[in-house]
Amino acid sequence: MSAMAFADPAFESQAAFRAILRAIASPGAIEPCGRGLKPPSPLSPAAAAAILTLADFETPLWIAPSLAEWGEAAAYLKFHTGAPLAASPRDAAFALLDLERDSLDLKSFAQGAPDYPDRSTTVVAETRSLARRPMMRISGPGVRGMAEIEFGPTPGDFLSQWEANRSTFPLGVDLILAHGAEVAVLPRSVRVTGGE
Amino acid sequence: MSTRAYNFAYLDEQTKRMIRRAILKAIAIPGYQVPFASREMPMPYGWGTGGVQVTASILGPDDVLKVIDQGADDTTNAVSIRAFFVRTAGVRTTTDTSEATIIQTRHRVPETPLSEGQILVYQVPIPEPLRYLEPRETETRTMHALGEYGVMHVKLYEDISRHGHIATTYAYPARVAGRYIMDPSPIPKFDNPKLDDCPALQLFGAGREKRIYAIPPHTRVVPLDFEDHPFERTKFDSACALCGATDSYLDEVVTDDAGGRLFVCSDTDYCEKRQAAKRKDAAE
Ligand SMILES: [Zn+2]
Numbered sequence: 001m002s003a004m005a006f007a008d009p010a011f012e013s014q015a016a017f018r019a020i021l022r023a024i025a026s027p028g029a030i031e032p033c034g035r036g037l038k039p040p041s042p043l044s045p046a047a048a049a050a051i052l053t054l055a056d057f058e059t060p061l062w063i064a065p066s067l068a069e070w071g072e073a074a075a076y077l078k079f080h081t082g083a084p085l086a087a088s089p090r091d092a093a094f095a096l097l098d099l100e101r102d103s104l105d106l107k108s109f110a111q112g113a114p115d116y117p118d119r120s121t122t123v124v125a126e127t128r129s130l131a132r133r134p135m136m137r138i139s140g141p142g143v144r145g146m147a148e149i150e151f152g153p154t155p156g157d158f159l160s161q162w163e164a165n166r167s168t169f170p171l172g173v174d175l176i177l178a179h180g181a182e183v184a185v186l187p188r189s190v191r192v193t194g195g196e
Numbered sequence: 197m198s199t200r201a202y203n204f205a206y207l208d209e210q211t212k213r214m215i216r217r218a219i220l221k222a223i224a225i226p227g228y229q230v231p232f233a234s235r236e237m238p239m240p241y242g243w244g245t246g247g248v249q250v251t252a253s254i255l256g257p258d259d260v261l262k263v264i265d266q267g268a269d270d271t272t273n274a275v276s277i278r279a280f281f282v283r284t285a286g287v288r289t290t291t292d293t294s295e296a297t298i299i300q301t302r303h304r305v306p307e308t309p310l311s312e313g314q315i316l317v318y319q320v321p322i323p324e325p326l327r328y329l330e331p332r333e334t335e336t337r338t339m340h341a342l343g344e345y346g347v348m349h350v351k352l353y354e355d356i357s358r359h360g361h362i363a364t365t366y367a368y369p370a371r372v373a374g375r376y377i378m379d380p381s382p383i384p385k386f387d388n389p390k391l392d393d394c395p396a397l398q399l400f401g402a403g404r405e406k407r408i409y410a411i412p413p414h415t416r417v418v419p420l421d422f423e424d425h426p427f428e429r430t431k432f433d434s435a436c437a438l439c440g441a442t443d444s445y446l447d448e449v450v451t452d453d454a455g456g457r458l459f460v461c462s463d464t465d466y467c468e469k470r471q472a473a474k475r476k477d478a479a480e
Binding site: 009010017018020022024025054115116117118120122140141 | 223226230256375
C-alpha cells in the first residue's frame with residue numbers, strides 16, 4: 001500500500017483529535033487536521049485523519065457509494081482502523097460521504113435513543129470548499145454570539161435538513177466537514193441559518 | 197514506525213480513542229452523561245481517575261498542565277497527579293492558571309478568569325444529580341430523557357421550607373444550555389456563576405461511575421432556583437488574611453492551639469499572585 005497512515009499514531013492522532021475537539025467546541029472554527037497525511041484518493045487528509053483517529057473495531061463505518069467505488073480508499077480505512085463496514089447508514093457509528101457526489105440525508109443515519117442520545121452517527125463529509133464566510137450563520141453552545149461558515153457544495157435543502165436535525169435534540173447527528181487538511185464541525189446542538 | 201516502551205500519558209491508543217469519542221459526544225450534547233468504559237488507573241478511585249483518564253486522552257506534548265485540589269497546587273492529590281503526567285507524558289506543568297492549557301481540578305474553579313482555548317477537567321465522584329433522589333439508573337436515565345426534573349425542584353424546595361433558604365452549598369445542580377440538569381461536581385456554589393458563558397471548554401470525568409460530560413465554551417449554565425428564592429452566591433464577611441482579596445472563595449484555617457483562626461484564599465495561585473503584586477507595589 002503506497003498511501004501512508006499516521007507515522008506516529010500516538011502523537012498524530014492526538015493532534016488530529018485536538019483539532020476536532022477545538023472545532024466541535026467552537027462550531028464554525030476551521031482547524032488544521034491531518035497535515036502530512038497522504039491517504040489514497042479521493043480521501044482528503046482531514047477526512048482520513050478524522051476516521052483514523054476516531055474509528056476502530058467497535059465503530060461500524062459506512063462509506064457512501066461514490067467513495068466505496070474507490071477500492072483503495074475503503075481498504076485503507078478498513079485496514080488502518082479495523083472498523084467493520086456498516087450495512088446501512090443507520091448502523092454506522094461513523095459515515096463518510098462526499099458532498100459533491102453523494103446525496104446528504106441526515107435522517108438516514110442513527111439518531112441515538114432518548115435515553116442514549118450518544119448512540120448516533122458522526123458524519124464525515126468531504127467538501128470542495130470550507131471557509132469562515134457569512135453564507136450561513138451558526139449560534140448555540142460553543143459560539144460566542146454568532147459564527148459564520150461557508151462550505152460547498154451545500155445541498156439545496158441543507159438548512160431545512162439541519163433545522164430538522166437540531167429540532168430533535170438531544171437526538172441527531174454531528175457533522176464533521178473536511179476540506180484538504182482542515183476541518184469544521186457542526187454538532188447537533190447548534191442552529192444554522194441562512195446568511196447573505 | 198517509531199516504537200515506544202510505554203504509552204504516552206499511560207493509556208493505550210484504543211482506550212484513548214474510546215474516551216475521545218465519548219468526549220466529542222459529550223460536547224455535542226451539553227450536560228448529558230456519556231457512558232464510557234473506565235479503565236483501572238494506577239491510583240485509587242477517590243483520586244480522580246475519571247479526570248485523569250480525560251486528561252490523558254486529550255493531552256499532547258505541547259500542553260502545559262496545571263493540577264489543583266480544592267484550589268491548591270501543593271496538596272498530595274494534586275502533586276501526585278501532576279507527577280504522574282510528567283512521568284508518563286513528559287509534559288510541562290505550571291501553577292499559573294493563565295499559562296496552563298489544561299487544568300485538572302478537584303472541587304474548585306480557579307479565581308483567575310479562564311480564556312478561550314483552555315480546557316478545565318473536573319474530577320467527579322458522583323455525576324448523577326438525581327442519584328440521591330432516585331437510586332435506580334434506569335429511572336434517572338428516563339428522567340433525563342424526558343427532561344422531567346420536577347423531583348429536583350421538590351428537593352430544593354424542601355430545603356427552603358426546612359432551612360428558610362436553599363441549603364445546598366456544594367455540587368449545586370445547574371441546567372446546561374436549557375436542557376440537561378448536571379452536577380457540577382462538589383465545587384462550592386460560589387463557583388457556579390463561573391460555569392456560565394465560560395470561554396474555556398469544561399470536561400467532567402467520573403471514573404468509578406464511568407461517565408463523561410461537558411460544557412462547551414460560551415454555554416448557558418443556570419443554577420436551579422425559584423422565583424421567590426433566587427440562587428445566591430456564597431458571600432464572605434472577611435477578606436483573605438494573606439492577600440486581602442474580598443472576591444475569592446475563602447477557607448477557614450486554624451492558626452494556633454488557642455483556637456485562633458483566619459480566612460485565606462482557597463486558590464493558592466490567585467493568592468500568591470496577589471501577594472507578589474502587593475510586595476512589588478510596596479517596593480516601588
Ligand atoms: Zn488570598
